[in-house]
Amino acid sequence: MAERIGMCIHSTLYGWANFNQPDAFDGEVESVAEALESTGNLGATAMLLAPCRIGGMAMPEPWEFDIEFDELIIAGQ
Numbered sequence: 001m002a003e004r005i006g007m008c009i010h011s012t013l014y015g016w017a018n019f020n021q022p023d024a025f026d027g028e029v030e031s032v033a034e035a036l037e038s039t040g041n042l043g044a045t046a047m048l049l050a051p052c053r054i055g056g057m058a059m060p061e062p063w064e065f066d067i068e069f070d071e072l073i074i075a076g077q
Contacts, residue, residue: 002042011046012039020052 002009014035018024032049039047 009042009044011044011048012042013048013050015050017049017051 012035014032017028017032019028036047
């Protein structure tokens with residue numbers, strides 16, 4: 001689908017692998033391997049792996065980020 005609309009997927013994200021739980025470790029390694037395969041199937045050359053979510057830490061909502069759009073950066077100036 002990405003190719004049909006002219007979009008290039010450069011990278012993917014696999015978040016919160018549960019490597020800090022011994023009983024889940026082997027399953028997580030398998031999941032990461034599958035995610036790497038999917039990344040390649042999408043034509044991406046990189047995957048960001050965010051391991052071991054910190055317990056009790058709330059995930060910020062998208063509207064909580066204060067990001068300014070700078071047209072000069074986008075234009076390459």
